Amino acid sequence: MFFHLDFTSPLPIYEQIVRGIKFAVAAGGIAPNELIPSVRDLARDLAINPNTVARAYRTLQDDAVVFAKRGTGLAVAPNAPQKCRIQRLEIFQTRFRQFLDDARRSGLSELEIDEIVKQE
Amino acid sequence: MFFHLDFTSPLPIYEQIVRGIKFAVAAGGIAPNELIPSVRDLARDLAINPNTVARAYRTLQDDAVVFAKRGTGLAVAPNAPQKCRIQRLEIFQTRFRQFLDDARRSGLSELEIDEIVKQE
Amino acid sequence: MFFHLDFTSPLPIYEQIVRGIKFAVAAGGIAPNELIPSVRDLARDLAINPNTVARAYRTLQDDAVVFAKRGTGLAVAPNAPQKCRIQRLEIFQTRFRQFLDDARRSGLSELEIDEIVKQE
Amino acid sequence: MFFHLDFTSPLPIYEQIVRGIKFAVAAGGIAPNELIPSVRDLARDLAINPNTVARAYRTLQDDAVVFAKRGTGLAVAPNAPQKCRIQRLEIFQTRFRQFLDDARRSGLSELEIDEIVKQE
DNA sequence: GTGGTCTAGACCACC
DNA sequence: GTGGTCTAGACCACG
Numbered sequence: 332m333f334f335h336l337d338f339t340s341p342l343p344i345y346e347q348i349v350r351g352i353k354f355a356v357a358a359g360g361i362a363p364n365e366l367i368p369s370v371r372d373l374a375r376d377l378a379i380n381p382n383t384v385a386r387a388y389r390t391l392q393d394d395a396v397v398f399a400k401r402g403t404g405l406a407v408a409p410n411a412p413q414k415c416r417i418q419r420l421e422i423f424q425t426r427f428r429q430f431l432d433d434a435r436r437s438g439l440s441e442l443e444i445d446e447i448v449k450q451e
Numbered sequence: 452m453f454f455h456l457d458f459t460s461p462l463p464i465y466e467q468i469v470r471g472i473k474f475a476v477a478a479g480g481i482a483p484n485e486l487i488p489s490v491r492d493l494a495r496d497l498a499i500n501p502n503t504v505a506r507a508y509r510t511l512q513d514d515a516v517v518f519a520k521r522g523t524g525l526a527v528a529p530n531a532p533q534k535c536r537i538q539r540l541e542i543f544q545t546r547f548r549q550f551l552d553d554a555r556r557s558g559l560s561e562l563e564i565d566e567i568v569k570q571e
Numbered sequence: 572m573f574f575h576l577d578f579t580s581p582l583p584i585y586e587q588i589v590r591g592i593k594f595a596v597a598a599g600g601i602a603p604n605e606l607i608p609s610v611r612d613l614a615r616d617l618a619i620n621p622n623t624v625a626r627a628y629r630t631l632q633d634d635a636v637v638f639a640k641r642g643t644g645l646a647v648a649p650n651a652p653q654k655c656r657i658q659r660l661e662i663f664q665t666r667f668r669q670f671l672d673d674a675r676r677s678g679l680s681e682l683e684i685d686e687i688v689k690q691e
Numbered sequence: 692m693f694f695h696l697d698f699t700s701p702l703p704i705y706e707q708i709v710r711g712i713k714f715a716v717a718a719g720g721i722a723p724n725e726l727i728p729s730v731r732d733l734a735r736d737l738a739i740n741p742n743t744v745a746r747a748y749r750t751l752q753d754d755a756v757v758f759a760k761r762g763t764g765l766a767v768a769p770n771a772p773q774k775c776r777i778q779r780l781e782i783f784q785t786r787f788r789q790f791l792d793d794a795r796r797s798g799l800s801e802l803e804i805d806e807i808v809k810q811e
Numbered sequence: 812g813t814g815g816t817c818t819a820g821a822c823c824a825c826c
Numbered sequence: 827g828t829g830g831t832c833t834a835g836a837c838c839a840c841g
Contacts, residue, residue, distance in 0.1 A: 334556070341461060343825065344641070350557075358558025380642075380826050420563070423554050427567050430550060434543050436454070437470075438478030443540070447547050448568060463831060490814065500833045505814075513633070521704070522740075522813050522841035574796070581701060583816060590797075598798030610829065620818045625829075642826030642828050660803070663794050667807050670790060674783050676694070677710075678718030683780070687787050688808060703840065740841050 336377055344379060348387035350422070353396060356407055357415035366404045367397055453480055456497055464499060468507035470542075473516060476527055477535035486524040487517055573600055576617055584619060588627035590662075593636060596647055597655035606644045607637055696737055704739060708747035710782070713756060716767055717775035726764045727757055 334351030336344060355361050367373075370388060374381040388405060391397045396415060397405040434444045454471030456464055475481050487493075490508060494501040508525055511517045516535060517525040528534075554564050574591030576584055595601050607613075610628060614621040628645055631637045636655060637645040648654075674684050694711030696704060715721050727733075730748060734741040748765060751757045756775060757765040768774075794804045 338641075345825080354557040360558070382826055386826085419557055419559065420567075423550070423557070423559065423564075424567050424570070426550055427571075430543070430546055431571055433546075437474040437539055437543070438480075439539065439543065444543070447540075447544050450544070451547075451551055465831080489812085491812095502834080503832060506831095508814080519814070520841095521698075522839085524813060585816080594797040600798075609827085611827095622819080623817060626816095628829080639829070640826095642824085644828055659797055659799065660807075663790070663797070663799065663804075664807050664810070666790055666793075667811075670783070670786055671811055677714040677779055677783070678720070679779065679783065684783075687780075687784050690784070691787075691791055705840080742841055746841085 336379070344383050345387040345390070348373075348377075348384060349390050349394075352387070352391055353394075353415045354419055356396060356411050357419045359412065361407050363407050363409045363411060366400070366406050367391075369404055456499070465503050465507040465510070468493075468497075468504060469510050469514075472507070472511055473514075473535045474539055476516060476531050477539045479532065481527050483527045483529045483531060486520075486526050487511075489524055576619070585623050585627040585630070588613075588617075588624060589630050589634075592627070592631055593655045594659055596636060596651050597659045599652065601647050603647045603649045603651060606640075606646050607631075609644055696739070705743050705747040705750070708733075708737075708744060709750050709754075712747070712751055713754075713775045714779055716756060716771050717779045719772065721767050723767050723769045723771060726760070726766050727751075729764055 334347070334355065336347050338344070340347065352361075352367060361367060367388075368376070370381050370384045374384045377384070388397070392399065392405070395408055396411045398408050400406050431444065434447075435441075453475035454467070456467050458464070460467065462470075472481075472487060481487060487508075488496070490501050490504045494504045497504070508517070512519065512525070515528055516531045518528050520526055551564065554567075555561075573595035574587070576587050578584070580587065582590075592601075592607060601607060607628075608616070610621050610624045614624045617624070628637070632639065632645070635648055636651045638648050640646050671684065674687075675681075694707070694715065696707050698704070700707065712721075712727060721727060727748075728736070730741050730744045734744045737744070748757070752759065752765070755768055756771045758768050760766050791804065794807075795801075
């Protein structure tokens with residue numbers, strides 16, 4: 332499978348699925364025109380409600396990351412890999428920037444923040 | 452005032468208040484045995500409902516960051532500054548570690564991650 | 572139902588609910604992974620406001636006695652029965668010890684205290 | 692002094708004072724017609740607000756445990772010792788009975804309850 | 812004045 | 827359907 336779920340995360344399950352698929356596409360784990368798992372299969376694999384998967388897939392279609400092949404399933408769009416790579420970068424850039432802002436506003440010194448980052 | 456609220460954040464307002472007070476205590480903005488703003492005052496200042504502040508203050512009492520002086524208000528606990536500094540560090544350490552884990556699992560290369568971090 | 576409320580007690584209703592659920596879990600009335608009554612159901616059964624139940628349930632989550640199954644309800648944590656049994660014992664041990672201390676400090680003789688206890 | 696205060700107790704301070712005086716009278720620590728400490732003195736000794744002491748003393752007057760000697764202070768009523776002994780007994784009987792009821796309703800077995808009591 | 816409890820009801824996200 | 831957040835306001839105990 333392409334990703335795992337964190338049920339304790341505040342990020343909703345369906346959003347974790349959306350990102351999981353996008354990141355898999357960005358990383359080349361699923362190629363353009365290749366089918367993604369069926370709603371039923373993925374729901375079984377992840378042990379979650381099919382409605383949740385369906386909602387994630389709807390979002391992916393809205394984002395034009397996948398498109399419906401009638402009677403077959405959902406396939407990765409041709410230009411999706413590039414688009415997903417951009418989105419992936421943006422997601423993590425935004426997140427790091429937010430991290431820094433919050434850390435500074437909390438009263439942590441630049442030194443302490445550096446300390447945290449360097450412990451990577 | 453010790454902090455401002457981000458009404459667009461997924462982090463609930465009461466949790467933002469909890470952290471705001473903890474960070475203020477960690478940074479020495481409020482000393483042990485000093486009173487924190489009254490429920491009504493803070494609610495007025497932040498332009499939110501007093502109950503929301505009350506809920507945050509309840510959490511702070513549960514965490515033993517403040518204690519009730521009956522009929523007087525809530526005061527910072529003697530050992531709270533140290534505790535809050537530790538918690539603050541943990542919050543941001545965890546958050547950065549999570550950021551790294553997610554970035555790696557998304558298929559981003561170490562190089563790309565470094566790139567994001569260095570843009571600070 | 573697992574318990575009843577004493578509206579005349581100084582113990583707040585939400586705290587009575589917390590204890591009621593804990594004691595039910597301790598006694599095996601609700602098994603691990605089993606769902607506890609929904610906020611709305613319990614509020615209706617006890618004829619109180621749903622928010623009061625919600626507040627109790629929040630406390631139970633903070634105590635890790637139950638965990639949220641998103642969109643499904645709250646389920647008893649795996650190790651909760653053991654934990655609840657311990658807490659139950661502690662609650663009553665503390666209370667009896669406090670009773671004894673207070674009785675002694677009030678000037679009651681050991682004989683008089685024994686007298687009270689034996690009338691059980 | 693006749694008693695100490697527990698600031699963490701849910702029992703209000705003024706009620707703790709009322710009981711402290713009553714128990715002292717019951718135990719013979721203060722004899723009939725003897726003066727109890729002045730509001731100001733007791734407040735200073737206990738490091739609390741004089742209003743709180745005043746409220747307790749008002750209750751004691753209402754209960755006819757003490758009476759005002761104009762221009763002198765509050766003195767213990769002649770029949771107070773007997774009355775206080777009775778009230779003291781009732782307080783602890785009620786409290787023990789409540790303890791037993793609660794313990795039983797919590798699902799503790801008679802054996803476990805006996806165990807707690809015998810550890811006195 | 813202080814915080815604490817409870818009610819009532821709106822709105823939201825999630826499944 | 828589920829719980830979670832927030833608002834609004836009443837009432838109480840305490841100092």
